Amino acid sequence: MNMHTADAVTAEESIAIQEQQAKFDSEAATAVAMQDTLLTPRFYTTDFDELDAIDVSSVREDWDKLIAQMVSDPNKGHFKKNADWDTVDWDGMDPVLRKEFIDFLISSCTAEFSGCVLYKEMKRRGSNKDITQLFQLMARDEARHAGFINDALREAGVAVNLGFLTQKKKYTYFRPKFIYYATYLSEKIGYARYITIFRHLQEHPEHRFHPIFKWFEEWCNDEFSHGEAFALLMKTDPKLTSGVNVWWIKFFLTAVYSTMHVRDHQRPAFHTALGVDTDWYGHAVFTKTSQLTKQIFPITLDIDHTRWARGLKRLQDANLDIAAGKARGGISGWMTKTWGSARAAFAFVSLYTIPSVPNAVPASPRLEPAY
Amino acid sequence: MGLLTKEVERAPCTVEISHKFESLHAHVRFDNGAVIYPGDEVKVHGPEIMAPFGEIVSEQREATIFRASKLERLWTRLTGDFEVMELCEFSFSDEVTL
Numbered sequence: 001m002n003m004h005t006a007d008a009v010t011a012e013e014s015i016a017i018q019e020q021q022a023k024f025d026s027e028a029a030t031a032v033a034m035q036d037t038l039l040t041p042r043f044y045t046t047d048f049d050e051l052d053a054i055d056v057s058s059v060r061e062d063w064d065k066l067i068a069q070m071v072s073d074p075n076k077g078h079f080k081k082n083a084d085w086d087t088v089d090w091d092g093m094d095p096v097l098r099k100e101f102i103d104f105l106i107s108s109c110t111a112e113f114s115g116c117v118l119y120k121e122m123k124r125r126g127s128n129k130d131i132t133q134l135f136q137l138m139a140r141d142e143a144r145h146a147g148f149i150n151d152a153l154r155e156a157g158v159a160v161n162l163g164f165l166t167q168k169k170k171y172t173y174f175r176p177k178f179i180y181y182a183t184y185l186s187e188k189i190g191y192a193r194y195i196t197i198f199r200h201l202q203e204h205p206e207h208r209f210h211p212i213f214k215w216f217e218e219w220c221n222d223e224f225s226h227g228e229a230f231a232l233l234m235k236t237d238p239k240l241t242s243g244v245n246v247w248w249i250k251f252f253l254t255a256v257y258s259t260m261h262v263r264d265h266q267r268p269a270f271h272t273a274l275g276v277d278t279d280w281y282g283h284a285v286f287t288k289t290s291q292l293t294k295q296i297f298p299i300t301l302d303i304d305h306t307r308w309a310r311g312l313k314r315l316q317d318a319n320l321d322i323a324a325g326k327a328r329g330g331i332s333g334w335m336t337k338t339w340g341s342a343r344a345a346f347a348f349v350s351l352y353t354i355p356s357v358p359n360a361v362p363a364s365p366r367l368e369p370a371y
Numbered sequence: 372m373g374l375l376t377k378e379v380e381r382a383p384c385t386v387e388i389s390h391k392f393e394s395l396h397a398h399v400r401f402d403n404g405a406v407i408y409p410g411d412e413v414k415v416h417g418p419e420i421m422a423p424f425g426e427i428v429s430e431q432r433e434a435t436i437f438r439a440s441k442l443e444r445l446w447t448r449l450t451g452d453f454e455v456m457e458l459c460e461f462s463f464s465d466e467v468t469l
Binding site for chain 1: 386389391395399407412413416419421451
């Protein structure tokens with residue numbers, strides 16, 4: 001019954017199929033109270049000539065090894081549901097936890113999906129074979145992860161909607177080096193986040209309230225390899241990790257860590273259900289990420305500095321006020337929002353100005369997952 | 372391309388959507404080789420597209436590209452970088468309290 005408009009010969013036929021499909025979708029939606037979630041990925045463009053100019057010959061040996069490993073696709077068979085995927089009692093789940101967990105799944109799915117869109121675009125627009133091959137492989141992994149999360153969402157009665165495809169979308173721009181810093185960090189911190197939850201649940205299986213966590217170990221190995229690839233890319237050009245760029249690296253580290261702190265605190269029930277203290281979890285993830293990024297970044301953040309935890313707390317409080325101000329509206333809402341924004345900026349500056357810890361970068365950046 | 376004026380062009384495109392367990396992805400490719408620059412906007416015409424679960428759908432569509440003016444392109448190049456944080460898995464939710 002799932003005929004698609006692509007099969008239609010005439011416009012009328014196409015519309016008829018559309019209508020039938022819509023009816024089917026809405027019936028299905030009513031039947032299982034399907035909740036429609038619009039994925040909202042971002043669209044990026046960058047300096048593709050600069051990407052093409054990358055020469056990996058200085059890291060060739062490590063590069064070829066990594067690419068060969070990604071081509072062999074050790075995780076190919078991993079993302080399948082098997083007997084480990086036990087039944088999830090979505091109806092019996094605490095509504096607050098359910099909401100937060102679904103939000104977690106949707107944001108993860110969107111991130112994988114956006115990564116896929118970005119990597120695919122880089123693959124398509126580039127002409128340097130090393131680079132296009134890498135981005136093709138990474139796009140494959142991201143699409144696979146997105147598919148896996150999508151399936152978990154479907155089970156929960158949440159249907160992703162790709163309506164953004166036919167909406168007007170604006171393409172923003174990132175300099176290639178910012179893509180390296182941000183994606184490198186997001187892959188490595190992604191690894192640290194997934195493995196920290198996985199190891200914690202190995203010790204405390206009673207907190208594993210959904211089977212998807214059992215897949216986190218191999219999953220995060222994909223994130224790990226992607227991070228390795230970006231580390232090698234950065235290694236090809238020493239300028240990327242020296243001089244004024246060290247300040248950019250510090251900026252990205254501070255921004256990524258503090259964003260994670262603020263966002264994670266939006267999901268208290270999720271962390272309680274996992275049996276982790278959100279601050280403990282954050283610190284564990286930052287510690288691992290700092291250790292990993294020593295492979296390429298000449299500095300790490302001093303996350304044990306007295307101003308660190310305090311700054312994060314202030315940033316989070318300011319963020320709550322901004323949201324409250326926005327929700328309230330009017331002049332008093334605007335004032336609350338503006339005051340909150342000023343405090344958030346101040347908190348960020350306070351975090352950014354904590355002296356960083358210097359690090360002697362090794363000659364070869366390659367690492368293996370060890371956590 | 373003017374400093375302040377926008378140009379509009381049409382381009383045929385192929386939209387591919389995979390809604391399979393193994394892969395969830397969606398890509399738009401311009402069939403005439405049109406290239407997107409910073410600040411450009413793209414609208415794919417026609418009804419919403421969604422592949423039924425388990426299938427891959429590929430459709431030929433028409434798209435309109437709204438070219439950014441020179442000034443807008445420059446502005447996007449200068450400011451776009453700050454949106455880079457959106458690539459992180461934990462930064463997508465708009466709601467501050469759930």
